[in-house]
Amino acid sequence: MLGDTVMDVLARQHRMQGVATLWVPGLDHAGLATQVVVRNYVEKQGRRWDDLSRPEALAEIGRWKEERERHIRAQAEAGGFSIDWSRYRYTMDAASVRATREAFVALHRAGLIYRGERIVNWDPPMRTAISDLEVEHREEETDLVFLRYPWADGTPGGLEIATVRPETIFGDVAVAVHPEDDRYRDAVGRTVQVPLSDRLVPVIADPAVDAHFGAGALKITPRHDPVDREIFLRHPQLTAPPELFDESARLIGDWVPPAYRGLDRAAARAAVTRDLAAGGFLVRTERYRHSVARSTRSDAVIEPRLSTQWFVKMAPLAVPAVAAVRQGEVRLHPARWELTFYRWMEGIQDWCISRQVFWGHPIPVAVCRACGADTVSVDPPAACAHCGSTELRPDPDVLDTWFTSWLWPFAALGWPEPTADLAHYYPTSVLVTGRDIMFFWVARMMMAGYFFRGARPFSDVYFTGMLRDEEWRKLSKSLGNSPDPLELIRARGADTMRFALLFPNPAEEDGAFGDASLDGARNFLTKVWNLVRFAVPHLPTGPGALAAPPRIERGAALESRWLLARYRRAAEDVDRALAAFEPSRAAALLHGFVWHDVADRYVEIAKDALAGRRGEPARREAAAVLGFVLERTLRRLHPFVPHVTEELWHALPHDGDLLAVAAWPSPAEAPPDPEAELEMEAVLDAIRLLRNLRAEAKVPAAATPSAWIRPAGPEVARVLEREAPAIRRLTRVGALAFLPADAPAPPGAGSRVAPLGECYLERPAEGPAARAGLERERERLAELLAKTRGRLADAGFRARAPPDVVAEAEAKVRDLTERIRRIDDHLKADGSGAAEPA
Ligand SMILES: [Zn+2]
Numbered sequence: 001m002l003g004d005t006v007m008d009v010l011a012r013q014h015r016m017q018g019v020a021t022l023w024v025p026g027l028d029h030a031g032l033a034t035q036v037v038v039r040n041y042v043e044k045q046g047r048r049w050d051d052l053s054r055p056e057a058l059a060e061i062g063r064w065k066e067e068r069e070r071h072i073r074a075q076a077e078a079g080g081f082s083i084d085w086s087r088y089r090y091t092m093d094a095a096s097v098r099a100t101r102e103a104f105v106a107l108h109r110a111g112l113i114y115r116g117e118r119i120v121n122w123d124p125p126m127r128t129a130i131s132d133l134e135v136e137h138r139e140e141e142t143d144l145v146f147l148r149y150p151w152a153d154g155t156p157g158g159l160e161i162a163t164v165r166p167e168t169i170f171g172d173v174a175v176a177v178h179p180e181d182d183r184y185r186d187a188v189g190r191t192v193q194v195p196l197s198d199r200l201v202p203v204i205a206d207p208a209v210d211a212h213f214g215a216g217a218l219k220i221t222p223r224h225d226p227v228d229r230e231i232f233l234r235h236p237q238l239t240a241p242p243e244l245f246d247e248s249a250r251l252i253g254d255w256v257p258p259a260y261r262g263l264d265r266a267a268a269r270a271a272v273t274r275d276l277a278a279g280g281f282l283v284r285t286e287r288y289r290h291s292v293a294r295s296t297r298s299d300a301v302i303e304p305r306l307s308t309q310w311f312v313k314m315a316p317l318a319v320p321a322v323a324a325v326r327q328g329e330v331r332l333h334p335a336r337w338e339l340t341f342y343r344w345m346e347g348i349q350d351w352c353i354s355r356q357v358f359w360g361h362p363i364p365v366a367v368c369r370a371c372g373a374d375t376v377s378v379d380p381p382a383a384c385a386h387c388g389s390t391e392l393r394p395d396p397d398v399l400d401t402w403f404t405s406w407l408w409p410f411a412a413l414g415w416p417e418p419t420a421d422l423a424h425y426y427p428t429s430v431l432v433t434g435r436d437i438m439f440f441w442v443a444r445m446m447m448a449g450y451f452f453r454g455a456r457p458f459s460d461v462y463f464t465g466m467l468r469d470e471e472w473r474k475l476s477k478s479l480g481n482s483p484d485p486l487e488l489i490r491a492r493g494a495d496t497m498r499f500a501l502l503f504p505n506p507a508e509e510d511g512a513f514g515d516a517s518l519d520g521a522r523n524f525l526t527k528v529w530n531l532v533r534f535a536v537p538h539l540p541t542g543p544g545a546l547a548a549p550p551r552i553e554r555g556a557a558l559e560s561r562w563l564l565a566r567y568r569r570a571a572e573d574v575d576r577a578l579a580a581f582e583p584s585r586a587a588a589l590l591h592g593f594v595w596h597d598v599a600d601r602y603v604e605i606a607k608d609a610l611a612g613r614r615g616e617p618a619r620r621e622a623a624a625v626l627g628f629v630l631e632r633t634l635r636r637l638h639p640f641v642p643h644v645t646e647e648l649w650h651a652l653p654h655d656g657d658l659l660a661v662a663a664w665p666s667p668a669e670a671p672p673d674p675e676a677e678l679e680m681e682a683v684l685d686a687i688r689l690l691r692n693l694r695a696e697a698k699v700p701a702a703a704t705p706s707a708w709i710r711p712a713g714p715e716v717a718r719v720l721e722r723e724a725p726a727i728r729r730l731t732r733v734g735a736l737a738f739l740p741a742d743a744p745a746p747p748g749a750g751s752r753v754a755p756l757g758e759c760y761l762e763r764p765a766e767g768p769a770a771r772a773g774l775e776r777e778r779e780r781l782a783e784l785l786a787k788t789r790g791r792l793a794d795a796g797f798r799a800r801a802p803p804d805v806v807a808e809a810e811a812k813v814r815d816l817t818e819r820i821r822r823i824d825d826h827l828k829a830d831g832s833g834a835a836e837p838a
Contacts, residue, residue: 001079001485002464005498006507007432008081009583012639015082016664022425023082024412026089027069031360031401032134036126036297038064054358061359071486078489079498080642082660087421089412091404092361099411100404101364101378103452108376112313112451113353115374119226120352122305123295124249124265128356129309130295131400132349133440135302137291144288145273146214147281149175152191152200159184159192159203160283162214164290165224166276167268169194170256171244172201174220176231179205181216195281196272197257202238206231223306247356249303265303310354310363310397314447318345321446324456330446333462333581334508337435344439351444353400360398367393406444409457428458435463462581464507470514495641496521502640503591506584524591525644528637531599532630532648538610539627540620545653546631549669550624557618558683558723559605560625561676566597567629569677571667574636587640594633601684602626605726627652632665679719682756683727686720689752690731693761696822697750698773704734705762708746711738712757720756733761750822763826771827778823785816 007023015021038061039049052060069090076083090096107113120129145166150158159175172194177184188205201220208231209218222232223241232238242253249265259275260268276282293302322345324330325338332338354363366375370389375381383390404411409428413421427449433442442461449457467475475482488497499521505511540546552561570593577586608614609622631652638645638659649659656662690707699705707728711717720727721738728736739760745751749760791797792809801809 001075001497002467002501002507003432003434004076004079004081005501006462006464006583007430008079008498008642009502009586009639010430010432010578011082012642012660013578013664015660016635016638016662018663020424022087022421023084024087024089025073025076025083025085026091026408026412027072028091028401028405029065029360031398032126032128032130032297032355032357033401034061034065035357035359057358075485075489078486078494080494082642087412091401091408095414095417096404096411097361098378099407099415100361100399102416103403103407103448104364104399105376105378106452107312112316113310114313115308115310117306117308118311118352119224119229119304120307120309121293121295122247122249122303122307123298123300124245124247124303125298125300126295126357127247129305129307129352129354130297130302131352131402134296135293136296137293139289140292141287141289142292143273143285144214145276145285146283147195147276148283149192149195149201149219150281152193159187159217160215161217161219163219164288165265165269166272167251167260167265168221168224168244169219169272170197170199170251170253170260171221171223171241172199172219173222173232173238173241174201174204174235176204176206176209176218176220177216178209178211179207181209181211183216187217196275196279197255199255204231204235204238206234224304226304229306245303245305309352310365310399311350311352312403314348314351317447317451318348318443320450321345321443324446324450330456330458331460333460337438337463340435341438341443345443351400353403354395354397355400356397358398360401361404363395363397363399365395367395369393402440402444405441406448407452409445409449410453415452426453426457427455430460430462431458432462432464434466436466438463460581462508465505465509465511467501467513468510470512470516472512475513492518492522493525493643495525495644499524499587499641502584503587504584506582508582508584524595525641527595527599528641529644529648531594531603532634532651534603535626535630536651538619538623539653540623541653543653543655546627547655549671550621550628552625552671553621556621557606557609558676558679558719559602559726560621561673562680563597563602563625563629564670565673565677566593567632568667568670568672570597571632571636571665571670575667583640590633590637590640594637598626598629598633602629604730608729628670632669635659635662635665638662679723682716682719683723685754685756686727686759687730689754689756689759690727690733690761693750693752693759694731696819697761697763699761699764701732703764704732705764706735706737706746707731707733707762708737708739708749708760709756710741710743710758710760712755716756774823774827778820778827781816781820781823785813785820788812788816 011021011023038057041064042049042052042060049057073085104113121132121135122128123130142164144162144164146160146162147166147169148158148160161175163169175192177187179188184203187203190203191200192203193200203217204220208227209216218228220228220231220238221241221244222229223244242255244251244253244256245265246252251260251263251265251268260271263271273282273285294300295302321330322342325332325341332341364376364378364380366377366381366384367373368375368384368387368389369391371384371387373384373386375385375392377385380394381392384392407415409431410422410426413419413425415422431442431445445457449455469475469481473479473481485497496518500513500517501507504517504520505513549564550560552564570589574586574589577583577589603610603626606622606626609618610626612619631649631654634645634649634652638649642660646659649662654662686709694705709720711720717738724736727733745758746760746762749762751758751760788809792806792813798806
């Protein structure tokens with residue numbers, strides 16, 4: 001929903017700007033992930049997945065996919081995302097099948113796809129290889145078993161070896177030591193016996209052995225460890241081992257003593273450890289914390305396993321993708337992700353693309369039973385391309401889902417067919433996605449784009465942050481803190497959800513999402529709603545009424561000139577933020593402009609004019625300015641909150657049928673007016689100071705005390721005197737007088753100093769009740785002061801808190817001290833003057 005909201009903001013804005021904007025929706029088949037989920041679902045119902053026939057299993061997956069697809073589409077529709085559903089694509093549809101096969105064949109022809117025997121990450125419950133990116137490394141504690149391999153010649157003693165996987169000893173082909181390890185100089189060349197087995201293996205020397213791990217000797221199990229395999233390949237005299245585990249990680253093969261054959265690895269580990277102890281081979285075990293690789297699909301511990309798989313050679317494909325980011329041809333937002341991108345791309349490993357599941361695209365290779373050669377073809381072959389035999393065995397594996405998804409930017413537009421969409425929309429412009437799939441998807445799409453199309457797939461990538469709940473936990477289904485978007489939209493409205501996703505948290509950072517942000521968004525939308533409803537009866541009517549910006553005559557009201565200038569500035573800032581891929585900053589700017597400038601300031605000041613109390617020309621002017629600013633602001637808000645703005649826009653005089661296709665307004669429609677902005681600042685300051693004085697002296701709401709301003713200079717004086725009626729009205733001041741620079745301060749008035757000058761407000765007469773109130777207030781402030789000081793005195797707080805929080809606390813201490821001092825002054829003055837007649 002966050003990603004879709006960002007995409008929709010960008011799509012709607014560009015559509016309004018007249019750019020041919022296309023948002024292609026699609027769904028990927030998520031091969032392995034889907035198979036895992038459906039398998040769990042089936043087993044939860046008490047059926048065994050393995051008992052299902054292939055068509056039955058495919059039917060289960062098909063049903064599940066249909067249901068998810070409906071749900072995902074319903075969410076996107078409810079969110080109001082401006083997607084072109086007529087171009088909906090699915091990574092298993094006929095065009096995707098063709099694109100996937102074409103891609104495989106082209107890469108194979110280019111020598112970039114090969115079949116190889118490698119140690120892969122094997123997921124035993126899923127019975128498939130998975131890619132490095134699907135493996136998660138976690139610190140876990142397991143038993144480190146120290147065991148002794150006796151000398152084959154019967155000499156007492158033997159070699160001590162440490163392992164966390166004692167069940168793999170039956171796959172050993174040697175014991176290796178470091179060539180410079182003096183402890184074992186005499187051992188090299190001798191033979192040891194594999195415990196619990198009658199097999200003898202040589203002791204070899206290899207520099208890859210870590211002499212500091214355990215006792216410094218390493219058992220070599222080439223089919224189940226990449227380092228062991230490298231050592232094995234360097235020592236050709238060693239016997240090649242048979243398979244040790246089947247695909248479910250059960251012990252198999254001639255090298256495994258019959259007692260352990262058929263046990264799965266966990267049961268085997270327990271049995272082997274027990275028997276090692278009974279047989280006198282076990283030296284000791286200790287608890288050991290180390291990094292354990294687990295499958296993100298099944299959560300099972302990965303079994304490194306030698307197996308034959310298909311790989312894509314990535315290094316040559318990575319070259320143009322890295323260059324594209326370095327040269328700014330593809331820009332990442334936020335740019336700090338470039339470092340992560342480079343780090344991964346520069347150490348890129350070949351990509352294992354075959355999966356031993358059935359939910360996915362079959363590998364487009366058939367092996368000839370007659371001559372043994374591969375036939376690699378886009379269309380399933382009828383005969384062997386090498387000998388013509390029709391005895392072909394299709395490769396039983398399927399492709400990693402990402403092997404289809406990485407083609408998305410052009411495959412979704414029709415590739416390999418030369419479609420009009422492909423010609424018109426490729427290269428595309430923007431990709432919005434989560435940073436967690438930067439390598440799974442983003443980097444690979446770039447590689448595919450340059451290889452298959454000779455051009456970047458997109459110019460800009462925007463990585464959204466991750467949403468958390470209000471306790472800063474990741475939103476997740478298992479924690480139950482991740483709201484269902486459909487329910488959320490039903491309860492809160494799509495626009496509220498959309499705005500809350502972008503504001504107040506920056507969308508590109510991790511942010512808290514919950515009732516607080518939703519309430520904030522709702523309050524803002526209510527404010528917009530009320531503002532337009534308030535304005536509508538005042539506005540000019542008829543077509544074209546708001547088509548042009550209002551003409552501002554000489555002598556126009558300051559607030560009108562100011563609002564137009566502020567609008568221009570806000571509009572420019574919003575456009576700049578959107579161009580810089582900062583949608584949240586744009587939302588915050590609009591929020592501030594509508595709430596503070598239009599609603600709180602302008603409408604308050606212009607209320608009289610709008611109501612006609614300052615004459616017809618003033619009324620017309622205020623209505624034209626407010627109408628113009630609201631109409632243009634609704635357009636700018638539209639990409640963020642399309643439903644409420646569309647509705648409100650139709651209540652305003654407007655031209656055109658739909659706000660969604662109205663033009664994006666240029667900030668330049670409104671004139672710049674720095675003078676008005678400066679003058680208004682003085683007026684707003686005066687209002688703020690007098691209001692503060694009012695609040696401080698607890699002046700009753702109905703009272704209209706006198707006020708004085710001693711302006712800082714003649715310019716300010718001129719402006720404030722001109723705007724005195726507005727200032728009086730907004731501060732509910734009775735009389736407002738302007739003091740010359742040398743006049744004494746009015747006696748008994750509270751005062752405030754600001755750049756505009758000094759403001760004074762008459763204090764109301766006070767009785768004992770007011771005095772008691774002040775004393776209570778003083779007590780409250782003193783308590784608050786003690787608490788804040790206590791916080792600052794805590795060294796831990798100062799060390800942990802961000803500098804601005806500390807600064808804020810320090811400012812609070814100063815402010816509270818000053819307020820207490822003023823109350824003290826007041827109480828003193830009040831006490832001495834109590835006997836005087838009022
Ligand atoms: Zn053949």
